[in-house]
Amino acid sequence: MRSMDVYARFYDLRYGDFLDDLAMYVGFAARTGGPILELGCGTGRLLIPLAREGYEVTGVDISTEMLKRAREKAIAAGVHERVELIEGDIRTFSTPKKFPLALSAVSSFMALDSLEKQISGLVNVHKALRPGGILILDLFNPNPSVLLEGDGRVSFVGEWEMDDGSVVQEFVTRTTHTSTQVHEILYLYDVAKPDGTLERYRVPVRLKYIGEPEGRLMLEKAGYEVENVYGSYELEPFDDYSPSMIFVARAK
Ligand SMILES: C[S@@+](CC[C@H](N)C(=O)[O-])C[C@H]1O[C@@H](n2cnc3c(N)ncnc32)[C@H](O)[C@@H]1O
Incomplete structure (x- = not known):
């Protein structure tokens, strides 16, 4: 997918x-x-x-x-x-x-x-x-302060409840590659399902600034x-x- x-x-x-x-x-x-x-x-x-x-x-x-x-x-x-x-x-x-x-x-x-x-x-x-x-x-x-946010650290973004009762937590990490002008973002979604199971989804995004x-x-x-x-x-x-x-x- x-x-x-x-x-x-x-x-x-x-x-x-x-x-x-x-x-x-x-x-x-x-x-x-x-x-x-x-x-x-x-x-x-x-x-x-x-x-x-x-x-x-x-x-x-x-x-x-x-x-x-x-x-x-x-x-x-x-x-x-x-x-x-x-x-x-x-x-x-x-x-x-x-x-x-x-x-x-x-x-x-x-x-x-x-x-x-x-x-x-x-x-x-x-x-x-x-x-x-x-x-x-x-x-x-792409001013320097925005690009410096791409320091590879993982930060917590927020938590939401989905229609099926699952609770989603979003995390993000950004990495800036100045040599290619690519800002790489990785979104991580941890989904705690009502039956107690936990799923993790990864969404890598590459932005050419x-x-x-x-x-x-x-x-x-x-x-x-x-x-x-x-x-x-x-x-x-x-x-x-x-x-x-x-x-x-x-x-x-
Ligand atoms: C950040 S979302 C923005 C969605 C919407 N424009 C908005 O303002 O909420 C970027 C969208 O661009 C689409 N996208 C990425 N690369 C694309 C491409 N090469 N051709 C068409 N759509 C693309 C993605 O599938 C995604 O839905």
Whole structure:
């Protein structure tokens, strides 16, 4: 089973209610109109609220289990008729639709873990955009304090009760490889089941981080014009200490 399929089981415990970035995407969608394409849509954390706003949305994800959850949630929310889900890789998926807006949230794009993969992802997404269509990439700002968090230590993240009565504890360890610009994350989930048994699940994630100049260069090389780089979901200017690095680029 792919690590993202394992992650799907636990993802919403921690991130299901995270909506700090929604207003930003709704703002861009109001400017461009729909339909909206989300790259690495996961369990539909953003896709479903965007569909609730009335937009037609298409989500692409490599994980069968993530998409299964997104589909279930779209049905439960009564928006499934506006939601299309494509199982595929950002680098190779195809769609006959042309979108005025594509987005990749919470560093999902960095899962393409080399510059070559990221550029091929950008080139492929370009094919799905209308001329002048907007691509938003929300990436983490790789400032030294963030990279130093990748010191290999294991920390406790939180504890949740699941629907079947199991109690899950999440731990995480991060390792930064500055020579390759790869931030490796290992999530560990210890699941104490109601029958007293304990299961451990491992979810390794590799994120290829990039700096702002690299991001501009990659986007330009792949056929985009960078319109702006923001540092937060409130669209503040990007600087050394910005919590995020949000590229807004237009397909040429
Ligand atoms: C951190 S989750 C984010 C999910 C969702 N975008 C959100 O904001 O909650 C990253 C998602 O990207 C997907 N992903 C990773 N690599 C991918 C690839 N090469 N092509 C498509 N999806 C990918 C994973 O399966 C996962 O669902």
